[in-house]
Structure formats: C-alpha cells, structure tokens
Amino acid sequence: MPLLLLDLDNTLVDRDAAFRKAVAGFLAQHGLPDSDLTWVTTIDASGYTLRHEVAAALTDRYGDVVPATAIRALLDNGVTDHVVLARSSREALAKARASGWTCVIVTNGRTAQQEAKIRNTGLDQLVQGWAISEAVGHKKPEPEIFQLAAATVNIPLPGAWVIGDSPHADIAGADALGLRSVWVTDGQPWTHDSYQPTHVANDVATAISHALRTPEERRVGGGARSGTD
Numbered sequence: 321m322p323l324l325l326l327d328l329d330n331t332l333v334d335r336d337a338a339f340r341k342a343v344a345g346f347l348a349q350h351g352l353p354d355s356d357l358t359w360v361t362t363i364d365a366s367g368y369t370l371r372h373e374v375a376a377a378l379t380d381r382y383g384d385v386v387p388a389t390a391i392r393a394l395l396d397n398g399v400t401d402h403v404v405l406a407r408s409s410r411e412a413l414a415k416a417r418a419s420g421w422t423c424v425i426v427t428n429g430r431t432a433q434q435e436a437k438i439r440n441t442g443l444d445q446l447v448q449g450w451a452i453s454e455a456v457g458h459k460k461p462e463p464e465i466f467q468l469a470a471a472t473v474n475i476p477l478p479g480a481w482v483i484g485d486s487p488h489a490d491i492a493g494a495d496a497l498g499l500r501s502v503w504v505t506d507g508q509p510w511t512h513d514s515y516q517p518t519h520v521a522n523d524v525a526t527a528i529s530h531a532l533r534t535p536e537e538r539r540v541g542g543g544a545r546s547g548t549d
Contacts, residue, residue: 321422323475324531325466326447327484328427328434329367331504331524332413333403333441336366342398350386367429371395400433405441412525413446419532425450426469426482428459428489449473460486461493481531483524491517500534502527 329335343360347353363369363377378391416423425447427434431454438444451469458464470477477497484490485504494501495515503510503517504524510516521527 321420321475322531323470323473323477323480324416324421324423324528325426325469325480325482325499326423326524326528327460327482327486327490327504328425328437328443328450329429330485330506331483331490332409332425332443333405333437335399335403335437336361338399338401338403339364339367341402342394346390346394346398350382350390352382352385356381367399371430396433397436400436400440403437403441405443406525408523408525410442410446412528413443416528416532417446417448421532422473422475423447424469424473426460426465426484427451428453431455460484460489461496463493463497466493466497466499483527483531487512491515500531502530 326332340357340361343357344354347356360378364374375391375395378386378394379388382391413423423446425438425443427450429452431452434450434452438447438450449469449472451465451472453459453465456465456468458468460466466480466482467477470480477499480499482490482494482499482501483504484501485506487503487510491501491503492515494517500518502519502521504527505520505522507522510520519527519530521530
C-alpha cells in the first residue's frame with residue numbers, strides 16, 4: 321500500500337494565516353497598535369522561534385499592559401483556535417485515501433498543540449495516523465520520526481513520498497532516506513544545492529495529486545527532480 325508522509329504546518333494547513341489572525345485579535349483586545357502585527361509575526365518566524373523566546377519578547381514589549389496569561393493563551397491556543405483546512409486539501413486527502421493510499425502526518429512541535437490542530441480541522445478523519453516530534457522524541461529531519469510514522473500504520477518506509485514546505489525538515493529528511501519528495505513552495509525559489517526535491521508544487525493539493533499520478537515503479541528510491549506543477 322503506497323504511503324504519503326505529510327507535513328502539517330504551512331503544508332496541510334496555513335499555520336501562518338492562523339497565527340496572524342490570532343495576533344490581530346490579541347492586539348485589538350488589548351488596545352495595542354495594529355502595526356505591531358508585523359513585529360509579532362517576524363518574531364514568531366513561522367513558528368520556528370522557540371516558544372519561550374517569543375513569550376519573552378512579547379512580555380518585554382507588552383508586560384506592563386497585558387497579563388502573562390493572555391500571552392500564554394495566544395501562544396498556546398491562538399493558532400489552534402483559528403486554523404482551518406482548505407477545501408482543496410480536504411478533497412486531495414479524500415482522493416488519496418479512495419485511491420488506496422495511506423496518509424500519515426509527520427510534524428515537529430508540541431503534542432497538545434499539534435493534535436488540537438489535527439482534530440479541530442478534521443484531519444483526524446482524513447489521515448490514518450500522525451507522528452509528532454514531542455511525542456516520539458525525534459524531530460524532522462531525523463530519520464527516526466519518518467520511520468516511526470511509517471510504523472504507526474505498519475507500512476514499510478521505502479517507497480513513501482514526503483510532502484512538506486521546509487527544505488531542511490521535510491526535503492532533506494526525505495533525501496537522506498532515499499524517499500521521493502514534493503516541496504510545497506508557496507511561491508519561494510529553491511536555494512539549496514546539496515539536495516533537492518523530486519518535484520515542486522505550489523500547494524499541498526497539487527503535491528498530493530502529483531504523487532497519486534506517478535507510476536508505481538517511480539515510487540521506490542531516490543531520484544532527480546522531475547519538474548514543477
């Protein structure tokens with residue numbers, strides 16, 4: 321049975337859009353300037369800045385007027401409360417399952433927050449499992465998290481496709497394991513010479529469609545980049 325290993329944030333769901341919406345509400349609620357939206361999202365760096373560092377920066381800037389509990393609530397629940405699953409992504413996953421594929425989410429992050437996103441968006445009804453770095457003790461691009469993801473559904477890892485937006489976490493991780501990959505570009509250029517995706521796509525629905533229509537014999541092993549959708 322073919323296996324799709326899919327990143328969560330900014331691949332299956334638009335994590336950055338959810339965070340921007342949460343921050344806009346936070347600023348409005350506490351009477352803070354709208355212009356601070358750019359500052360907060362820059363500090364956050366699409367979730368790659370450590371949570372305690374973001375919390376410290378927000379506390380330094382707003383601690384005199386905003387309770388610490390409000391800052392914690394923004395960072396713990398802001399994204400999960402606003403994240404949505406696009407219709408195109410939902411339909412692509414449903415098509416993959418109907419075509420006999422097994423879909424597993426592989427994501428870095430804290431278990432409570434990542435599972436809340438998965439359940440709040442209905443992804444738990446569309447995928448057969450997930451592996452979250454905090455829960456399994458390994459982070460992408462470490463090979464163990466991909467191996468554990470495959471093990472959750474009892475499917476061998478060789479031949480799987482990896483789909484994600486992070487060159488380092490997703491594509492380098494796939495390359496090191498000899499797996500096919502699709503990089504979700506979000507309009508960004510590829511800038512890495514030491515490894516590259518098998519394919520590039522503008523969004524996750526297109527990425528899934530590419531994997532589904534690839535002939536069986538091309539699913540196994542690594543290989544050169546095949547093109548762009």
